[in-house]
Amino acid sequence: MNSLVLCVTLLLISYDGLQSRQNFLTSSSSILNKSESPIWKKCDRRRTDFNQCLSKTIHKTLRLLDKPLKLYGLPSLYDVTFPPDAVIEFGNTTDGLRQKYHNYRIIGLTKPRSIRARLDSGVATNTLTIETTYSKLVWKCECEANGTLVLLPLNVRTPLEFTFDNPTFIFAFELEEYEKAAATYFRVIESAFDARARDIRFDFKHLFSNTWLNDEFNSELSAKGSQMYALVKHYEAIFAPYFGSVFNSFLEKVPVVELFDG
Ligand SMILES: *[C@@H]1O[C@H](CO)[C@@H](O)[C@H](O)[C@H]1NC(C)=O
Numbered sequence: 135m136n137s138l139v140l141c142v143t144l145l146l147i148s149y150d151g152l153q154s155r156q157n158f159l160t161s162s163s164s165i166l167n168k169s170e171s172p173i174w175k176k177c178d179r180r181r182t183d184f185n186q187c188l189s190k191t192i193h194k195t196l197r198l199l200d201k202p203l204k205l206y207g208l209p210s211l212y213d214v215t216f217p218p219d220a221v222i223e224f225g226n227t228t229d230g231l232r233q234k235y236h237n238y239r240i241i242g243l244t245k246p247r248s249i250r251a252r253l254d255s256g257v258a259t260n261t262l263t264i265e266t267t268y269s270k271l272v273w274k275c276e277c278e279a280n281g282t283l284v285l286l287p288l289n290v291r292t293p294l295e296f297t298f299d300n301p302t303f304i305f306a307f308e309l310e311e312y313e314k315a316a317a318t319y320f321r322v323i324e325s326a327f328d329a330r331a332r333d334i335r336f337d338f339k340h341l342f343s344n345t346w347l348n349d350e351f352n353s354e355l356s357a358k359g360s361q362m363y364a365l366v367k368h369y370e371a372i373f374a375p376y377f378g379s380v381f382n383s384f385l386e387k388v389p390v391v392e393l394f395d396g
């Protein structure tokens with residue numbers, strides 16, 4: 135999820151021809167100028183409206199990530215497949231239910247309703263915070279469960295889909311500066327991800343072979359969706375490194391001077 139933030143930040147791409155001619159980098163040596171349409175609008179850190187400018191830029195760039203931007207090392211963020219080490223596992227087979235949730239995908243990350251970005255300068259690092267809202271976001275994964283549910287034996291493998299209604303996702307990247315080939319670059323040294331939603335709907339495709347029971351179970355779970363989510367919320371951290379690494383692959387190509395003025 136943090137990848138999204140990175141991507142967003144990086145992809146300050148504008149298709150707005152006039153604006154881009156005025157605002158985008160014009161130096162032919164600039165990496166940001168090598169693609170047919172420039173992908174990043176520089177905002178001026180000295181201006182009081184810097185964060186608004188940054189928010190707009192990130193929003194535009196995120197939308198462009200419907201498709202990968204290979205020149206910048208950026209994958210498409212429309213349909214994100216998390217690496218196999220994004221796994222959540224808990225429970226006890228002997229005495230309960232051992233559960234494993236893996237093969238995560240998130241669909242629609244490039245279609246935010248709004249974005250609010252902020253760059254805060256600290257003593258040694260900068261923190262980029264990107265708050266995105268969506269009308270709906272769908273996550274998919276596989277669930278394996280072995281053991282007993284109350285006393286009922288259960289040994290299954292099922293797809294699970296969960297839908298966040300009107301969620302807010304907050305990505306935070308701590309950025310450190312370093313020098314490379316006489317230029318200053320940023321790198322992400324810490325990523326955080328926080329998902330907030332009032333309603334979360336769960337859909338286990340076939341946790342039970344009895345479809346009536348399966349449907350009723352899903353609707354009971356979804357009725358208490360945000361309560362259920364609170365129980366597993368601390369696992370969100372496993373998604374942050376992916377976003378951090380996506381952002382980093384952009385940052386290592388683009389020096390700070392090409393990201394911001396001031
Ligand atoms: C499962 O629970 C039992 C009983 O509480 C405990 O003895 C055992 O160590 C647990 N196993 C695992 C893998 O946590």
Ligand SMILES: *[C@@H]1O[C@H](CO)[C@@H](O)[C@H](O)[C@H]1NC(C)=O
Nearest residue numbers: 227232233234278279280289
């Ligand atoms: C559940 O059991 C199957 C079959 O024994 C096994 O392959 C799988 O790894 C188990 N999964 C978990 C989460 O215990």
